[in-house]
Amino acid sequence: MRQTISRLTISSTIRLYSTTFLLVGSISSSAHILAAGLNTYTQNNVNNKAIELSMIAEFALAYREPELALKNYTTLATQSNSTMVKQRALNIAIELENIQSALNIVTNWVQQEPKDVPALFYLSHIALKAHEYELAAETLDKILNFDPNADLEKILAGISPETAEDRSYLINALRTSKEQNNPSILVLVAGLEAQNNQLKQALSTISSALKIRPRATSYILMKANLLNALGDTKETLKWYEKASKKNKDNVEIRLSEAKFLIKQNQSEAALQRLEKIIDKWPKNEEALFIAGLTSIDLKQYEKAEKYxxxxxxxxxxxxxxxxxLAVNAERKEHYETAKAYYRLVDxxxxxxxxxxxxxIFNKQNQLHDALRFLTQERVNYPQYASFLYQIQANILIQMNNKRAAIRLLDEAIQNLPDxxxxxxxxxxLLDAHIDKDKLNDRLTTLLEIEPNNPAYLNAYAYTLALQNRNLKDARKAVELALELAPDQASILDTLGFITYLQNDFEASTQAxxxxxAQSNSVKIGVRYARSLYMLGDIEKFNQVLLQLKTSFPNDPQLDSLNSLLLNKQLKKS
Structure with a gap:
């Protein structure tokens, strides 16, 4: 059965041969197989005709004319007994998403080999893709006649009908099939009912399947998932407990129970289950890992380390x-141990x-040590150099050494210019006025690399606004950024700033x-209030100013707004 299922995994890439030598070599190696299955030609012409058709088909694939390849291989498939040929034709049809051709090929295959179970699997799978639900159900019946215990779930995987109406049609086809009471059919029906939100019916269906195969792991877990989907946590826990007791040697079921307990915030009970699993399967890595994490959450740090x-x-x-292990050590305030474990992570x-x-370095007031460590990390892990440079720059900023951060980034950009x-x-970090030329060069490079990155467009537009130049270009850039990242506060702020400088106070106020509203930033709030003032909406200006004073009392950024009020009062008097 595993071999049958593996043959269902159809290659998603058409092989394109790069040289004539490889192409002819590949065709020649299969010509005998192709010819051996052909029975409509005379023996003398078989080899030549097979080679001719297959060569044309493979060259067509190489030169990206897959329709011609499909036509030739379909001809070969219908006239050949070779599974290899039929598989090749089917692969090309599926690659082209030509479901009707695929259905014709595999239907002919089954007609030639009615007892070929892999061919029947293909037929049922493709019939489902073609929405031929009655044919699919009929084919599933045939498969179950050959193998009553066949696993049919993988046939439906990835191609379940997309609409509730189609799912209902397939359910009806399966329920009226000869093998309607086969558990493999029942589990397919239960899955479709669940997708149609018929959860109670799905639960009833899977329960019927479990009566026939009470120890089937996937059936047990499906019932648990359905009980949980119905919101019946108590019954879900009962079902897991019952299933775990009846299937003591089934680690998958017992692990699923433990994971469900964790989701229900019953970590202590989950850890007890996990410890029993580890006693029985001491090398089960998933159980050890979950037990370790659960122990950390329960502050049982020695247990966590043990697992x-x-x-x-x-x-x-x-x-x-x-x-x-590093997190665990950090929780125990064993900082050197934590750092040693963090060093090992990749x-x-x-x-x-x-x-x-x-x-941790920061907590220990060891930022200079942190800088040295990161420099060595760039040697040990050059693939993370960009990330490490950025962290070092942030540390230098934190140490109030902005110029050193810029020098470091200059070095980084020289090493990684793109x-x-x-x-x-x-x-x-660059100042819009002091570092004007350098900043403009960096922004130009940035937009050459990623011209449609909203963050970079916003930085470019904001820089032009700070320099109070090329405001038309700045506005175009920020409007494009807003299209790419709608309603982002920082971009809206830039648009508001630019339109304010253009004396478009209505657009500025709106942005x-x-x-x-999104950021509740005092800086943006001050800009908003100032824009309202210039628009002449003094009532709204007073409301925003009052809100700012309430939210940010004694913030010096509000002084400029107070001066606007004072000027207004002086003008009146």
Whole structure:
């Protein structure tokens, strides 16, 4: 059965041969197989005709004319007894998403070989894709006649009908089939009913399947998922407990129970289950990993270390184990141990592990040591150089050494001139007036690398606004950024700033009102109030000023707004 299912995994890439030598060699190697199955030609012409058709087909594929290849291979498939030929024709039809051709090929295949179970699997799979639900149900019946225990779920995987109406049609076809009470059919029906939100009916259907196959893992877990989907946590827990007791040797069911308990915030009960699993299967890596994390959550740090240490040589969990051993040590305030474990982390957790390390250095007032460590990391892990440069620059900023941060980023950009994140990090540090030429060069480079990045467009527009030049270009850039990232507060703020400088106070007020509502930033709020004042909406101006004074009392940025009020009163008097 595994062989049958594996043959269902149809290659998604048409092989394109790069040289005539490889192409002819491939065709020649299969010509005998092609010819051996052909029975409509005379023996003398068989080889030549097979080679001719297959060569034309393969050259057509090489030169991206797959329709011609499909036509030739379909001809060969219908006249040949070779499984290899039929498979090739079917692969091309599916690659072209020509479902009708695929259905014709596999239908002919089944007609020629009615007892070929893999061919029947193909037919049922493609019939479902073609929405030929009665044919699919009929074919599934035939498969179950040959193998009553066949696993049919993979046939439906990835091609379940998209609409509720189609799913209902397929359910009816399956329920009226000869094998309607076969558990493999029942589990297909239950899955379709669940997708149609017929959860109670699906639960009844899977329960019927379980009466026939009470120990089928996928059926047990489906029932648990359906009970949970119905919101019946108590019954779900009861079902897991019952299933785990009846299937003591089924680690998948017992792990699923533990994971469900964790989701229900019953971590202590989950850890008890996990400890029993580990007693029975001491090398089960998933159980050890979940037990380690659960122990950390329960502040049982010694247990956590005991479980996670077992995974230091795991191919799957090694990096995660080191990371959470570091977290565990940090929770215990064993900072040097935590740093030692963080150093060992690589892969997807590399960045967060180094950030956590720097946080420890900071807590220990050892930022100079952190800088030295990161310099060495760039030697040890050159693939993370950009990330490491950026962290070092942030540390220098934190140490009030902005110029050193800029020098470091200059070095980084010299080494990695096409890295937009490094350039953007420096752009945020450069002064719009003091570093005007350098900033403009960096922004130009940034937009050459990623011309449609909203953050980079916004930085470009904001810089032009600060320099009060090329405001038309700045407005175009920020409006494009807003199209790419709608309703982002920082971009709306830039648009409000630019339109204010253009004396378009109505547009400025609209943009800044949205930006302030999203950000609740005092800086944006001051801009918004000032724009209202210039628009002449004094009542709204007073409301926003009062709100700002309430939210940010004694903030010096409000002084400019108070002076506007004073000027207004002086003019009146």
């Amino acid at each position: 996670l240490v077992e995974l230091r040589s795991s191919a799957q969990y090694q990096n995660e184990a080191y990371y959470y 892969g997807s957790l590399y960045a967060v592990s180094r950030k956590n390390m720097i946080a 890295d937009p994140e490094l350039i953007y990090t420096e752009v945020l 800044l009102e949205k930006a302030y």
